[in-house]
Amino acid sequence: MALPRGSSGPRVITGDAVPQSAIGQSLVSEDLTKQMKKVFYTLLAVGLIQMTCGAILLVALKNNPAMTLNLPILLLAQFGVAGVFIVLSIWSRKAPLPAAIVGLVIYATLVILNVVNAISNMSAGGPKTGIGGLGIGWLDIVIMAVLVQGIQAGIKYRKLQEASAR
Amino acid sequence: MPPETPGDDIPVARRVQYCGRCGAILLEGSGDCAACAQRTARQSANRTYSAEWSDIKSAMMLYFSLLAVSVVTIIVLLSSKGEMGVTGEIVASSAMSLIVLVWSIARHDRVRRLLFSRSRIRWYFLALGCPIATFLLAALCIQLLVRLFQVEPIAYLAPYQREGWSFVWPVLLICVQPAVFEELAFRGVIQGSIEAVVGPWQGVLVSAAMFAIIHLSIPSLPHLLTLGIVLGWLRMGSGSIYPGMIVHFLHNLLVLLDERSGGFLKW
Numbered sequence: 505m506a507l508p509r510g511s512s513g514p515r516v517i518t519g520d521a522v523p524q525s526a527i528g529q530s531l532v533s534e535d536l537t538k539q540m541k542k543v544f545y546t547l548l549a550v551g552l553i554q555m556t557c558g559a560i561l562l563v564a565l566k567n568n569p570a571m572t573l574n575l576p577i578l579l580l581a582q583f584g585v586a587g588v589f590i591v592l593s594i595w596s597r598k599a600p601l602p603a604a605i606v607g608l609v610i611y612a613t614l615v616i617l618n619v620v621n622a623i624s625n626m627s628a629g630g631p632k633t634g635i636g637g638l639g640i641g642w643l644d645i646v647i648m649a650v651l652v653q654g655i656q657a658g659i660k661y662r663k664l665q666e667a668s669a670r
Numbered sequence: 671m672p673p674e675t676p677g678d679d680i681p682v683a684r685r686v687q688y689c690g691r692c693g694a695i696l697l698e699g700s701g702d703c704a705a706c707a708q709r710t711a712r713q714s715a716n717r718t719y720s721a722e723w724s725d726i727k728s729a730m731m732l733y734f735s736l737l738a739v740s741v742v743t744i745i746v747l748l749s750s751k752g753e754m755g756v757t758g759e760i761v762a763s764s765a766m767s768l769i770v771l772v773w774s775i776a777r778h779d780r781v782r783r784l785l786f787s788r789s790r791i792r793w794y795f796l797a798l799g800c801p802i803a804t805f806l807l808a809a810l811c812i813q814l815l816v817r818l819f820q821v822e823p824i825a826y827l828a829p830y831q832r833e834g835w836s837f838v839w840p841v842l843l844i845c846v847q848p849a850v851f852e853e854l855a856f857r858g859v860i861q862g863s864i865e866a867v868v869g870p871w872q873g874v875l876v877s878a879a880m881f882a883i884i885h886l887s888i889p890s891l892p893h894l895l896t897l898g899i900v901l902g903w904l905r906m907g908s909g910s911i912y913p914g915m916i917v918h919f920l921h922n923l924l925v926l927l928d929e930r931s932g933g934f935l936k937w
Contacts, residue, residue: 576818576820577819580819584889584891585888588891599868601867601868602864602868602872602873602876605730605864605868605876606875606876606879606880608730609730609733609879609880609883613737613883616734616737616741620741620744624745624748656723659719659722659723659726662867663718663719
């Protein structure tokens, strides 16, 4: 007589494995939701920082006659980027995954341009900025890491919802 | 004693069946047990997570590869004090085209269907009409920037005229090359990869945002984003990449003709 096999022994579970019990799914779902909410706070923080920097730029350069010609463009760029990140943070409330993807792309592009600018300034004998004079700071790395985690969490959350709906 | 109900004399072991995988009791006539069916679904979800993460990474790596070419172009421009010449533009365009070609071959699963599908004729009629609206929007945005912020509009034809190149070359480099290779990159590989993860409309928005950002011009962001959304919508609706290529080509051609004629629209 064939005996039913009992539950299998200890299993090696990778970090990508979806939990099999309802309680496990609920716990993982809560954790993933927290990571996705971090995307909202990160994008909002970047937008507010950019806006603050724009305000400081406006005050600092307003009375500088040498910068009068370039000031409108600089302000347009600064406040434009701030506005984009704030719009992305609002979008992330409804759809965190695409907002995190776009946010990461924009932020990484800005960081790369800043690195290029910092290296060209350094080679021209200008001051060093960022880690090792590369124009990238710890905050930049943290922001990008949070956005990457948010993207991964968004994918896993969708997969968890699909698996539990079946 | 006679059996009270039919089947009572049959041993229990013959009536009850067990799942071959986990040993759970099966209902008569069913295949896998519920637990194994759920486990299979979860394993499928795990495999799909890796594939989806791979799709997003692939789209981003293509974007950053193209950005690298733009960044190198900027470095060359800065080091040559703003004078790169047409030869430099040809080299940059060729590098971008090669990257897109390699990526399209690597992700042929995303691109093949778009290249060989037949879409309805109405999408091609729409493609002929859309560039007028996108060109007008771009011209309006540029005029606003010129009047409000005293921005100098970009003179695309200036280096070609200065070096004595015929009009065919800017048409090839500014109209044909972006229409083919930027569409393959953004509406082919990138939109195809992203929409497989986030859905069709959000895929259009994400690829349009990446298309707008790669041009590295914040003042041009509004009309480039709108153009990207129109191109993405055409690709989504028609199931083909060709209507978008037509719109992109005609839009860029109108911009060149506008510059060459000194401006169609008298603001």
